Amino acid sequence: MKKTNKLLNEQINHEFYSAYLYLSMAAYFHELGLKGFARWLEIQAKEEVEHAIKFYKHLVDKGEKVVLKSIKEPPKDWESPKEAFSQALEHEKKITRLIYDIGKVALKEEEYGTWEFLNWFYKEQIEEEDIVRDVLNSLNLIGEDKVGLYLLDKELGGREEG
Ligand code: MG
Numbered sequence: 160m161k162k163t164n165k166l167l168n169e170q171i172n173h174e175f176y177s178a179y180l181y182l183s184m185a186a187y188f189h190e191l192g193l194k195g196f197a198r199w200l201e202i203q204a205k206e207e208v209e210h211a212i213k214f215y216k217h218l219v220d221k222g223e224k225v226v227l228k229s230i231k232e233p234p235k236d237w238e239s240p241k242e243a244f245s246q247a248l249e250h251e252k253k254i255t256r257l258i259y260d261i262g263k264v265a266l267k268e269e270e271y272g273t274w275e276f277l278n279w280f281y282k283e284q285i286e287e288e289d290i291v292r293d294v295l296n297s298l299n300l301i302g303e304d305k306v307g308l309y310l311l312d313k314e315l316g317g318r319e320e321g
């Protein structure tokens with residue numbers, strides 16, 4: 160199997176792990192009584208599943224073998240909402256790097272169809288990092304203010320699907 164296709168298969172796993180991570184964070188926010196954060200993360204988790212399916216579909220369309228591996232267990236507790244979102248941002252940066260790496264290999268192996276397919280993800284990753292950074296910035300501004308946290312929770316709860 161070409162390295163490009165091996166990395167595409169691995170990316171299916173990374174995207175499902177992202178969904179697992181955000182769903183686990185959503186459950187943590189439910190424990191804190193912050194339903195808006197939880198809803199925001201549940202929508203995020205669904206989008207990650209859609210990403211995984213896009214990679215899966217791309218391999219199928221290319222007539223390449225799909226190899227699904229087991230998904231790693233995500234963390235289940237965080238010290239604070241801020242810690243959870245810092246981790247989410249670091250995670251998305253890692254995902255961006257992984258997708259860039261696939262692109263690099265795809266060009267080297269002259270897999271131009273995959274390069275073209277990845278273009279949607281290059282743009283998507285900038286958005287993903289941006290929306291997570293927005294929440295993290297808001298949490299930093301709020302600090303220890305409980306009213307601020309309550310209001311941010313209301314705002315995030317208004318996130319629309321898709
Ligand atoms: Mg993703």
